[in-house]
Amino acid sequence: MNQFASVWFFNQGWEPHSFQRQAWRAIEKGHSGLLNAPTGFGKTFAIWFGILAHYYQYQDYRQRKGKQAALHAIWITPLRALSKEIHKAVSQVSTDLDLDYKIELRTGDTSLSERKNQRTKPPQALITTPESVHLLLASKGAADYFGQLAFVVVDEWHELLGSKRGVLVELALSRLKAINPKLKIWGISATIGNLSEAQEILLGKGHQGVMIRATLKKKIKVETVLPDSLERFPWAGHLGIHLLDKVVAIIRQHGSTLIFTNTRSQCEIWYQQLISHYPEFAGILAVHHGSLSDEVRLWVEDALHRGKLKAVVCTSSLDLGVDFRPVDCVVQIGSPKGVARFLQRAGRSGHRPHEISYIYYVPTNSLEIIEGDSLKYALKEGIIEQRIPYIRSFDVLLQYLMTLAVGDGFPADRTFDEIKSTHCFASISRQEYDECLAMLTHGGKTLQAYDDFRRLVLADGLYRVESRRLAMRHRLSIGAIVSDAMMRVKLMNGKFLGSIEESFISKLNTGDVFWFSGRQLELQHVRNMEVIVRPTTKAKGVVPSWMGGRFSISPDLGTAIRHSFRNIHKARVGSPELSFLRPLFEEQKVRSALPQEEELLVEYIATKYGYHLFVYPFDGKLVHEGMAQVLAYRLGKIQPASFSIASNEYGFELLSSTRYEVNDGMIKALLSPDHLHEDITSGINVREMARRRFRDIAGIAGLVFQGYPGKAVKTRHLQANAGLFFSVFEDYDPTNLLLREAYDEVFDFQLEEGRMQLAFERIANHTIILSCPQQLTPFSFPIFSESFREKYSNEDWQSRLELLKLQLEGKIG
The missing domain is CATH 3.40.50.300 (P-loop containing nucleotide triphosphate hydrolases)
Structure with missing residues (x-):
């Protein structure tokens, strides 16, 4: 030993x-x-x-x-x-x-x-x-x-x-x-x-x-927090905060608790609600996410480690292996979106050998309760997601070559062999590598007239950067994490609280109130890239939104959810989640149909708002958005029409004022996997998506400089600069490696084309159940509410949706 x-x-x-x-x-x-x-x-x-x-x-x-x-x-x-x-x-x-x-x-x-x-x-x-x-x-x-x-x-x-x-x-x-x-x-x-x-x-x-x-097995105890009564017509976000009292009971039952949310906005909302309803938690409840200052986060981590905090509301900032021994249990707010993420978060409690990890799953709407059953099944069967590696990331390669050139310099041939030995660049050709060198030495095919793109000099067999200004700018730009331009939030006394995305601050006026770092803050003024605020007691405030919070359920969790539908039809349901949901499923069965694991339900419903086509693949919101746009394109070829699209993790909706003669053959054709790539390209504005994606690629590759510390370039200027390069490459260098990368990333990561293809192929082998209910159903109502939300202000949306729900339940005329 x-x-x-x-x-x-x-x-x-x-x-x-x-x-x-x-x-x-x-x-x-x-x-x-x-x-x-x-x-x-x-x-x-x-x-x-x-x-x-x-x-x-x-x-x-x-x-x-x-x-x-x-x-x-x-x-x-x-x-x-x-x-x-x-x-x-x-x-x-x-x-x-x-x-x-x-x-x-x-x-x-x-x-x-x-x-x-x-x-x-x-x-x-x-x-x-x-x-x-x-x-x-x-x-x-x-x-x-x-x-x-x-x-x-x-x-x-x-x-x-x-x-x-x-x-x-x-x-x-x-x-x-x-x-x-x-x-x-x-x-x-x-x-x-x-x-x-x-x-x-x-x-x-x-x-x-x-x-x-290791052959060791970590014992994980999962419990779904169920509401006192079941909403048979649920909508997203309606249930989560309604379970606040039950979450507080869990906090009080354990010595210390981590409350995981999926987004920083949700994190701030839950902290605000807990402190507002339970002021006795002041001083023993904290908030932790990646946009807070290091000082705040370090204080929270240290206080939690020493057992001074009762609970922390957090995001993935506390996902990884930081050893907080005092944590007794974990609460997951809403769908964890993936089995691995749920497993990782569960492991934050009982963080010692042979201790049991306790995790409570808090659904944010009634239909989401089913995921409690699905997660237990996935953990029992050892279902776990793959991590898909990036390949041919030429923006990172250009940055890396600059890194070597700023350092000792590099010889072209030996470095090519080193790069080709990696998984990411195993398929790179010498011609593509030479194109990268050309972009760095003289700007490639299109940027030769600009001195700023003459960055590398070949001397004594080594490519080097001789400009001290370029070298300094490059060192400040090293990295592959991209986000909206971040603005520093400071109190009037100069104390730094954390960072907020420029796109959020740009929507606020002086005197507006927002929640951040667990505080209610009033905007005083914006100076360069600093947001000056002061604490306030004003009653109403908005919660910041961050662009990084948008992600979909994993394919494996989707598989587990579809498996749960197999058990719904059994006479005796052992799962507490499915037993609790039985009235909702019975309502769905009476009003429309209840699909089996190998069946796909499609509903076509006419309301005063128009004609609604609902499809329920259970493949995640991002895949559903792409599928919906493909179906809209295919329907438009049958009969021209305008559509509004809404989706959630379980299905999607196409709403139109145009009525279609819907039948089984038509639905089968709409959901065919044939010619999918052509229909994605034709039916979705891929070019605009690629243009937006290109901003991040241009930043990583060093085409656009994102600014010095404390003096970041404004987001709209970055977008404009990157957009200019995008247009130049499209017009004069259509095979440009970075341009091709932008389109590849849109198909692979935004539209998830591979996953969409698998979904269409799987559906091709499913039995299609076409239903034409007279009214909205328990499955369709949460998706309908997503589009309904866009039509009205927050208060109107809530009250109008509640009224519609009561009508569907027959409680009012």
């Missing part, structure tokens, strides 16, 4: 798990690998003690003692909060064992003086983020700095994998492996559906790495 681990574990009174011993042996034998184990069982220590043993036993430590230290290990994490927690845990090991193995943090919070010191006097280990690794590669002497690097550990690899930050990791590893061919790479990942692929992407094609999987 690893001698350091043996002593430390003995002093803690712990016994190592089998997977930890396996990891120590694998590292001792010189292997790279991927570690998969449940939350709270000590994955960090499984890798860390192997790194320590290597440093002291296999690197000729005694000869090196007293000499200048060299960087031995890099530990990459996706979150700064996670970096700090890991730094705290592993530093404690060095303290406990009296080791001279120095560990430091390098994130966006690290001061300039600390960064400079880390360059000249590196610690043995650096805990950092993907962006900070690229910043180091953009430094002079990077090859020497990483020359003795022995280990790279990528924590929470599953989180990075399905994003462009994962591409940053792939490219960084390709360079670090070239600098040190003996480099050992380890990934730590939660369970995902494509774990072997995740390992291959991390370690490289044809790797000899090991897979270590």
Whole structure:
């Protein structure tokens, strides 16, 4: 057994798990690998003690003692909060064992003086983020700095994998492996559906790495919070806050609770409602999300860790492996949208070996209750999502080549081979690579007249950046996280509270009130990119919206939901969720029809608002939006008409004033998978979607500069600048790599064309049930309410919808 681990574990009174011993042996034998184990069982220590043993036993430590230290290990994490927690845990090991193995943090919070010191006097280990690794590669002497690097550990690899930050990791590893061919790479990942692929992407094609999987099972207890009475005609958002008292009862029942919401807006709303209705929670209830200042978030994390808070309302900012031992239970508000996300959040409670994780699921409308049953089924059957990696992300590649050029410079041929070894760029041709070089050296086919795009100079076989101004601008732009321009929210005394997107602030006037950071704030004025506010007691205020909060249920959760429909038809239903929903399903059956697992229900209903076509594929809101537009295009070819579209996670609606002769054959043709790509291209304004997507691509690639710290370029200017490039490429360089990437990303990620194709193909094998009810049904009402919401102000929408519901229930005429 690893001698350091043996002593430390003995002093803690712990016994190592089998997977930890396996990891120590694998590292001792010189292997790279991927570690998969449940939350709270000590994955960090499984890798860390192997790194320590290597440093002291296999690197000729005694000869090196007293000499200048060299960087031995890099530990990459996706979150700064996670970096700090890991730094705290592993530093404690060095303290406990009296080791001279120095560990430091390098994130966006690290001061300039600390960064400079880390360059000249590196610690043995650096805990950092993907962006900070690229910043180091953009430094002079990077090859020497990483020359003795022995280990790279990528924590929470599953989180990075399905994003462009994962591409940053792939490219960084390709360079670090070239600098040190003996480099050992380890990934730590939660369970995902494509774990072997995740390992291959991390370690490289044809790797000899090991897979270590813990056989331990984390016990998870799931309970759905049911309302006192069932709404047979539900609508989204109607139920969530109505269960506030039941959530408070859960908070009081446990020592500490994390209340997870899916969006930052929802997070602020729940905090506001809890404090407003239960003022006794003041001081022991906090809010935590990614737009709050570091000071606020660190205070919350520390107070929660020390057991000073009763509950925290949060978003995915607390999803990952930060060890909050005092947390007794987790509450999930609304659909978690995915099985893996639900599992990850459940693991925040009972964050110790063999403890039970308690999670309460709070539906936000009656139909969403079914997901409680679906989630339990998915957990029981081990259904878990795959993470789909990005490929051919040329915007990230252009940024990376600039990074190398700002640093030591790079030779074209060797760098091409390194890049081609990654999963993301395995299919890149030499011609495409040369196009990237051309864009950076003289602007490519279309931008040659502009000096600003003459960025690289070839000298002595190396491409370099000679302009100090360009080098500084590039270092400020490194990264692949994109969002609306962020404005800093400050109190009048100068205290920084956090950041809000410019698009939200632009809709407010002086004196308007909004909720943020758990406070009611009045807008005083906007100065540059700063929003100056003061606390207020005015009764009404709006909640900020952020663009990042829009995502759909996963394919696997959709499968689990469709499976739940199999049990709906059984005479005896064992699930409390389905038992509770039986009256709603009976109402649906009486008014229309209730589909089986292998059936698709389509409803065609005439109301005073027009003719409604409702379809229920249960494939998620984003897929439904695309399907609805395809059907609108196909219907328009039969008979020209205008449509309004509404959708939710379970189905979609096409509303028109034009009446169609709807029959089984027509519905079958509308839902055919044939010629789908052509109909998507013709029926959806893909060009406008690609234009919007191009803004982010242009920012990552460095075509548009997004501004200096505190002086960001306004969003509308960024959009205009990026739009100009988009138009130039369309007109004069239609095969441009970045232009092609914009369209590919629209089809793959916004329209989810692959998933839409699978949905159409699955439906082609289903029995179509066409129903023509006289009135709206329990299934159609929540979708109808989405379009109804757009027609009226908030108060009118609520009251008018309530009136319509009472009419449907026969309670009023």
